[in-house]
Amino acid sequence: MEKTFIMVKPDGVQRNLIGDIVQRFEKKGFKLVAAKLMQISPDLAEEHYGEHKDKPFFGELTGFITSGPVFAMVWEGENVIATARKMMGATNPAESDIGTVRGDFGLTVGKNVIHGSDSPESAEREIGLFFNEEDLLAYNKDQ
Numbered sequence: 001m002e003k004t005f006i007m008v009k010p011d012g013v014q015r016n017l018i019g020d021i022v023q024r025f026e027k028k029g030f031k032l033v034a035a036k037l038m039q040i041s042p043d044l045a046e047e048h049y050g051e052h053k054d055k056p057f058f059g060e061l062t063g064f065i066t067s068g069p070v071f072a073m074v075w076e077g078e079n080v081i082a083t084a085r086k087m088m089g090a091t092n093p094a095e096s097d098i099g100t101v102r103g104d105f106g107l108t109v110g111k112n113v114i115h116g117s118d119s120p121e122s123a124e125r126e127i128g129l130f131f132n133e134e135d136l137l138a139y140n141k142d143q
C-alpha cells in the first residue's frame, strides 16, 4: 500500500492545528502508520530540503523548519501521495483553494503550515529520513 510523509510545520504546531490536520486525513480514510512530535536538527533540515539548497530562500526555509517542534507523520492508503497533495493545496497559500489545509490556514509561502511528499521517490526518501522501518506500524487487513 502506498505511503507518504506529511509534516505539520512549526507554525501549524504553534497554532494548535495538529488535531484538525490529522482529522482531515483520518476522515478521508487514510491510515496513520507512524507519528512523532520532534525538533528538526539543522543537519536533518538541510538533508530534507536538499533539492532547494541553491534557492535564495534556503536559509529562511531551514531556519524556519528548525525553529520549533514539528509533527512528522506517515500516512498510508490508495493513491495517498497525490491525494494528500490535493488536500494540502498549492504551496503558496495565496493560490490554494479554500477547503485545503493551506487554503484554510496559510497566509505566506514560507509559513504554509504543512509539508507533504511530492512523488513516490520523495516519499520513500523522506520517510527514511524521519523514521526507522520498525516505527511503521501495520493494521489488520480488514481494518
Ligand code: CMP
Pocket: 052, 057, 060, 061, 091, 109, 110, 111, 112, 114, 115, 116
Ligand atoms: P514545502 O512543501 O515544505 O517544500 C519546500 C518549501 O519551500 C515550501 O513548502 C515552501 O514553504 C518553501 N518556499 C517556497 N518558496 C519560498 C519562498 N519564496 N520563500 C520562502 N519559502 C519558500
